[in-house]
Amino acid sequence: MTLSAIVLTRNEERNIEDCLESLSWADELLVVDSGSTDLTVPLAEKCGARVVTHPFTDFATQRNFAMSLAKGNWILFIDADERVTPELAGEIKETTGQGSTCVYAIPRRNYFFGKRLRFGDSRKDAPIRLFPRHDVTWAQPVHEMIVTNLSIRRLKNPLLHYSTRNLTHYRRKIRDYVPLEIETLKTKGTRPSLLKAVFLPPAKFLQLYLLKLGVLDGIAGFQYAILSSYYIHRKHWLHWKAK
Numbered sequence: 001m002t003l004s005a006i007v008l009t010r011n012e013e014r015n016i017e018d019c020l021e022s023l024s025w026a027d028e029l030l031v032v033d034s035g036s037t038d039l040t041v042p043l044a045e046k047c048g049a050r051v052v053t054h055p056f057t058d059f060a061t062q063r064n065f066a067m068s069l070a071k072g073n074w075i076l077f078i079d080a081d082e083r084v085t086p087e088l089a090g091e092i093k094e095t096t097g098q099g100s101t102c103v104y105a106i107p108r109r110n111y112f113f114g115k116r117l118r119f120g121d122s123r124k125d126a127p128i129r130l131f132p133r134h135d136v137t138w139a140q141p142v143h144e145m146i147v148t149n150l151s152i153r154r155l156k157n158p159l160l161h162y163s164t165r166n167l168t169h170y171r172r173k174i175r176d177y178v179p180l181e182i183e184t185l186k187t188k189g190t191r192p193s194l195l196k197a198v199f200l201p202p203a204k205f206l207q208l209y210l211l212k213l214g215v216l217d218g219i220a221g222f223q224y225a226i227l228s229s230y231y232i233h234r235k236h237w238l239h240w241k242a243k
Contacts, residue, residue: 001072001073001074001096001097001099001143002028002071002072002073002074002120003027003028003072003073003074003075003076003092003093003211004024004027004028004070004071004072004074004075004076004133005023005026005028005029005030005076005077005078006009006024006028006030006031006063006066006067006070006075006078007019007020007023007029007031007032007044007049007077007078007079007080008011008031008032008033008034008042008059008062008063008066008077008079008080008218009031009032009033009034009036009040009044009080009209010034010035010036010037010040011036011037011038011040011069012038012040012080012081013036013038013039013040013043013203015080015162016031016040016044016048016080016120017043017044017046018083018104018140019079019080019081019082019083019190020044020047020048020049021047022078022083022084022089023078023084023139024025024048025077025089025093025104025233026051026072026076026084027071027072028070028071028072029044029047029048029049029050029052029176030049030069030070031049031058032051032052032053032054032062032065032066033049033051033052033053033054034053034054034055034056034062035053035055035056036131036147039111039128042051045240047116047178051054052066054066056157056211057198058140058141058180058183059138059140059141059144060141060143060181061141061204062138063077063144064137064138066209067133067136067138070090071131072131072133073096073132074096074131074132074133075131075132075136076129076130076132077094077129077130077131078129079161080158081161081162081163081237082108082159082161082162083159083160083162083236084159084160085157085158085159085160087157087180088106088155088158090155091155091156093128094128095155095187096130096137098236100132100153101132101135101150102150102151102152102153102156103128103131103132103133103135103136103146103148103150103151103152103153104128104129104130104131104153104155104242105127105128105129105152105153105154105155106126106127106128106129106130106154106157106158106159107155107156107157107158107159107163108122108125108126108127108158108159108160109122109124109152109158109159109160110161110163111121111160111162111163111167111208112114112163112164112220112223112224113164113223114165115163115217115218115219115220116217117214117217118216118219119212119213119214119215119216119217119221120208120209120212120213120214120217120221120224120225121224121228123212123213125161126154128152129159130144130155130205131146131148131150135149135150135234136148136149137151137174140179140182140184141180141183141184141187142177142181142183142184143181143183143184147155151174154194162185170227174230174231174234177233178231179234181235182235182238182239182242185228185235185239186239190239191240192236192240192242192243193239193240194236194237194240195199196203196236196240197233197236197237197239197240200232200233200236201229201230201233202229204225204228204229205225205226205228206225207228208221208228208229209222209225212237
């Protein structure tokens, strides 16, 4: 069974080499870039990846387009800020070589502002990233999800996920993601609500920091809980303002 490792990029010169190096064992390296203005594209090509430029509409559309270009029987999606360890690579090769007809969730070891998060949202973070090519599509503009009739299994070895470097990086994520979040709310028919912008953020903080034990992650857990609650506020505030 052949495997195509796919990475979606835009201005990822800081990450792309390490990411692709961790995928060098794959049968195909495919990078779908949405108009980088830095060195992402030449660096990816230097690493042996096939690079295709495609305008970005939303994450689900971009993933579906990338899958249409892949040559492998199996697809592995990896974000530019993620790394596949040798142990995970070996598990993936073993799994795909068995002719399985399942989709696979991969646990993530998350790093926020350079610190490892063990609690909060990280405890059960395991996105579906590995699957047979022809049995999956993607839906939803942001925090996209797969649509499939196949059963889901979970791999044992984690991805390393270097999520957010600093506050500037987090602000850029908010700028890029919140408009897609609002589009998702509109698509679902969710009514704008000022009350959600006021009351959901503190509830989110309490959930992450106390109920999900983010307090045990120290300062990183506090930072993650605070900024996640701000993200919730920003999403619902701008949705309300746009009504």
